Amino acid sequence: MTVTAPENQHSDLAPMRRALISVSDKGGLLDFARALAARGVELLSTGGTSTMLREAGLAVRDVADVTGFPEMMDGRVKTLHPMVHGGLLALRDNPDHAKAMEDHGIAAIDLLVVNLYPFEATVAKGADYATCVENIDIGGPAMIRAAAKNHAYVSVVTDAQDYAAVVAELDANGGQTRYAFRQVLAQRAYALTAAYDAAVSGWMAGALGETAPRRRAFAGTLAQTLRYGENPHQSAAFYTDGSDRAGVATAKQWQGKELSYNNINDTDAAFELVAEFDPAEGPACAIIKHANPCGVARGETLIDAYRAAYDCDRTSAFGGIVALNRPLDAATAEEICQIFTEVVIAPGADDAAKAVFAAKKNLRLLTTDGLPDPTSAGLTFRQVAGGFLVQDRDNGIILPADLKVVTKRAPSAAEIADLLFAWKVAKHVKSNAIVYVKGGATVGIGAGQMSRVDSTRIAARKSADMAEALGLSEPTVKGSVVASDAFFPFPDGLLTAAEAGATAVIQPGGSMRDADVIAAADAAGLAMVFTGQRHFRH
Structure with a gap:
């Protein structure tokens, strides 16, 4: 859709004669301010920004001189004044507005350069409540919204990434900006204030213990425009949420084509799963296909873990995603290269491993600074028609002491180790999930039925x-243990597992027919433990 300039404008070009600059993040500012001054733009500024510009030898006028009021109340009040907002909001071609400006000595402000107090960074540092509140910007968002609303005449810049574009726009248009250019800047400005308010309201809800606030807002920053979505006829993009959680959003890509929508989704699933296994307790590997694991294993070495995971389902592993809980080495890289793999993600990779992958130009290698914490709190959300569902991240962890033995036979130590392994995997398998494990490796996975x-x-x-x-x-499932993400509502599923060769079972319990299921387990000579915790994953 093409949007034209407002009818009351003679031209879509607006001159830039005066700029107000007030930024918290001053990166790249001096070069931008110099470029503006060199093009005849008068500079207004506040506080520390004004001092920085003046010390750099630039002619700058303090906003306090314009408003006639000094900054006060620890800087809380400095730009909330008609001399500022009138200069931003006035419709230049409106006679009444022009008269008001003349009567009150209000000069037009054609460019606003503002970024906001670092609220999210303050929260991330673990600051106390009062400090977080003090870092909620008021004047900045008010000016940004005013300038963005009046984009028919005013340019608003909220991101240093746009500094060069503004200078190029001025040079291309004789010191003026086009309406379409100002529209883009205005949209970005409103997106910034929306994200900022979402961060503040989300933090405050958490601080107050509000698990279901009346209104919930989420925001993200564009990381990548994707070729398409799940299917070629769907457009898609990837956004980051500003968190430092290790994973696909924070990973470094060393080689390979751009990640696709499905690559990102599957890689996230793989890395979240492998993070369930503490690297201090040994190497682990997870292979994912269509967001479901097709093989997960521990091993004495990383290559052992990969081979055991691969042997669970070699067919499905082709074209899959491999996630490792330890830095990738050359031997494991060589083994992975034996079949086609879409993505490998690990906490690191040595130079020899990178050299091995360099020969596979289509294979994407991602490394992170660590593993995501499977016990950390957080929210997940999913859109439905007319709304979206929000819930806590599934960070449930079961320890040996949490297990309740409900059968006559208690599981052996080896069975308990495999039961807990299977339980961790089942948490990441689409429901209804069934996972067979033997010797620290999956040997059969049933998902999504x-x-x-x-x-x-x-x-x-x-x-x-x-x-x-x-x-x-004989089938590898013989002598295995089995995990079910939810209770067995009838004995039939458990008996099917026993017939397949499983010797021990882990499940949440809680069915109306638990007694029947336990009796069937006893009759089959199975050991069974209840967790009291379910892991549905839809």
């Missing part, structure tokens, strides 16, 4: 298929 019995059967069938492919005499 409408029936828990079907998931149990599918996982066992995939195990049998892999055993045949590997030339084994």
Whole structure:
């Protein structure tokens, strides 16, 4: 859609004669201010910004001289004045506005350069409540909104990334800016104030213990325009939320094509899963396909973990995402390169590993500064028709002491280790989730079925298929343990797992027929533990 300049304008070009500059983040400012001054733009400024410009040898006028009032109340009041807002809001071609400006000595402000107090950074540092409140900007958002509203005449810059574009615009148009250019700046300005207010309101809700505030706002910053979404006919983009959580949003990409929508979604799923396994307790690998794990394993070495994960479902692993909980080494890189892999993400990679991947130009290698904390708090949200659902991140963790043995036979120490491993994996499998594990590696995964019995059967069938492919005499699921993300509503799913060869079961419990399921487990000689915690993942 093409938007033209307002009818009351003779031209879409607006001259830039006077700029008000008041910034918290002063990066790149001096060069920009010099460029403006060199093009005949008068500079107004406040506080520390004014001092910085003056010390750099630039002619600058203090806003206090314009308003006739000094900065007061620790700087809380300095720009909230008709001399400032009148200069920003006046419609230049409106006779009444022009007369008011003349009567009250208000000069037009054609460019506003403002960024805001670092509220989010203050919160991230763990500042106390009063300090956070003091870092809520008031004058800045008020001026930004005023200038953005009056974009028919005023340019508003809220991001240093736009400094060069403003200078180029002035040079291309004889010291003027085009209406379309000012529109873009205005949209960015409103997006900034919206994100800022979202951060403040979200922080305050948390500080007050409001888990369901009356209004909830989320904001993000564009990281990448994607080629398309889940399918080629869908447009898509990737936004970051400003958090420092290790993962795909904060990772460095060393090589390969740009990540796609599906790559980003799957890589996030893979890295969140592998982070469940503390690297101090040994190497671990997760292989993901379509947001579901097709193999997860620990090993003595990283290459051992990868091989064991791969052997769970070699067919599905083709074209998958590999996530590691330790820095990638050359031997593991060589092994991964034996099949086509879309993305590898790890906390790091040595030079030898990078050299191995360099020969695979389509393989994306991502490294992070660490692993995401699976126990950390946070929110997730999902859109539905007419709204969106918000919930806490699933950060539930089960320890050995949390397990309740409900069968006559208690699991062995080895079974408990595998049960806890399977439980961590099941947390990341789409419901209904069934996960078989043996020796610290998945040997069968059933995901996303409408029936828990079907998931149990599918996982066992995939195990049998892999055993045949590997030339084994029996399915790898024989002698395994099994995890179910939710309770077995009837004994049939548990008995199916027992028939497949499982010897121990971990599940939440809580079914009306728990007694029947426990009796069936006892009859089959199974050990079973309840967690009291469910891990649905839809």
